[in-house]
Amino acid sequence: MDHQTQENIYLSIVIPLYNEEDNVDVLIDTIIQNVLPLKVSYEIILVDDGSSDNTWNKIRQYSAPVKGVKLARNFGHQHALLAGLSESKGDAIISMDGDMQHPPSLIEKLVEKHKEGYLVVNTYRNDAHVASYFKRKTSSMFYKCFSFLTDVSMAPGTSDFRLLDKIVLKELLKLKAQDLFLRGAVEWLGFESVTIPYVAGERFSGVSKYPLSKMLNFAKGSIISFSTKPLAIGVWLGVFTSALAFLEIIYIIYQVLIGETVAGWASTVGIISFLFGVLFIMLGIIGSYLARIHVALQNRPRFIVEEITEKKDV
Numbered sequence: 022m023d024h025q026t027q028e029n030i031y032l033s034i035v036i037p038l039y040n041e042e043d044n045v046d047v048l049i050d051t052i053i054q055n056v057l058p059l060k061v062s063y064e065i066i067l068v069d070d071g072s073s074d075n076t077w078n079k080i081r082q083y084s085a086p087v088k089g090v091k092l093a094r095n096f097g098h099q100h101a102l103l104a105g106l107s108e109s110k111g112d113a114i115i116s117m118d119g120d121m122q123h124p125p126s127l128i129e130k131l132v133e134k135h136k137e138g139y140l141v142v143n144t145y146r147n148d149a150h151v152a153s154y155f156k157r158k159t160s161s162m163f164y165k166c167f168s169f170l171t172d173v174s175m176a177p178g179t180s181d182f183r184l185l186d187k188i189v190l191k192e193l194l195k196l197k198a199q200d201l202f203l204r205g206a207v208e209w210l211g212f213e214s215v216t217i218p219y220v221a222g223e224r225f226s227g228v229s230k231y232p233l234s235k236m237l238n239f240a241k242g243s244i245i246s247f248s249t250k251p252l253a254i255g256v257w258l259g260v261f262t263s264a265l266a267f268l269e270i271i272y273i274i275y276q277v278l279i280g281e282t283v284a285g286w287a288s289t290v291g292i293i294s295f296l297f298g299v300l301f302i303m304l305g306i307i308g309s310y311l312a313r314i315h316v317a318l319q320n321r322p323r324f325i326v327e328e329i330t331e332k333k334d335v
């Protein structure tokens with residue numbers, strides 16, 4: 022058997038798992054099948070993101086090249102991924118989902134591009150046949166908003182299925198932002214990248230761990246972690262609404278001058294409610310940033326590792 026030492030691992034494959042007990046075996050099998058022909062030394066890092074099912078028990082049965090990292094509780098997909106990335110020793114690091122939606126058969130192409138010299142190999146998901154119309158539309162709207170608000174341009178169909186060179190990973194791990202949005206961060210770092218398309222598979226087992234509420238939070242968090250433009254929008258909303266109010270005052274004065282009374286309280290109430298609406302939105306946005314600062318000041322770690330299993334099969 023080959024005696025890989027930890028120091029000369031070429032490929033790390035990092036996968037966050039949250040209640041994926043029935044996906045662990047097929048995932049590891051398929052990855053190994055796809056990596057063996059490449060004849061490279063590798064490790065598979067499975068991060069159990071506080072699962073309440075048997076995911077960890079499944080993971081811990083495996084030995085090297087599989088390495089299990091158990092987080093103390095559910096820290097969320099991005100943080101679990103970060104935990105796995107921090108543990109990886111490879112020259113090239115691939116991150117992917119654990120539900121087989123990111124096909125392990127693409128690993129070969131990712132590695133090929135890395136060997137050609139690319140430091141970042143992104144993937145582009147064509148999921149017209151697996152994702153719902155709603156999910157595709159909201160995801161594409163999100164990326165448009167994100168690009169507009171953050172000046173970091175990202176194409177729809179981007180996910181955390183990608184390969185990073187260890188040079189890029191080193192820089193990525195220097196970013197200490199809470200709730201770091203990894204996709205945006207990699208783009209923001211700016212290393213030259215290449216994108217390869219793939220057809221997304223169906224989830225092998227279980228259900229999506231990203232319900233709408235989590236998706237919305239994720240969208241909000243990632244924009245706020247990258248941009249202060251939403252705060253500036255307040256200024257423009259203020260200018261716009263006060264311009265409207267100003268026009269209305271002129272209109273009222275004019276009506277009074279020509280001897281007409283301006284009819285009704287409905288318009289007044291309407292305008293006041295509108296302005297209050299705008300005000301509350303802006304307060305909410307400011308509050309979100311304040312919350313960010315608050316959390317950042319606490320300087321808490323982004324994940325807590327409870328246990329690492331890496332049995333050597335000697």
Ligand code: UDP
Binds near residue numbers: 037070098
């Ligand atoms: N995941 C995680 N922690 C979470 C939510 C999800 O580690 O809190 C993992 C999940 O197990 C999967 C990957 O993140 O491996 C992507 O999640 P999912 O497939 O549910 O997202 P979707 O494909 O539906 O967007």
Ligand code: MG
Binds near residue numbers: 118120122224229
């Ligand atoms: Mg999935």
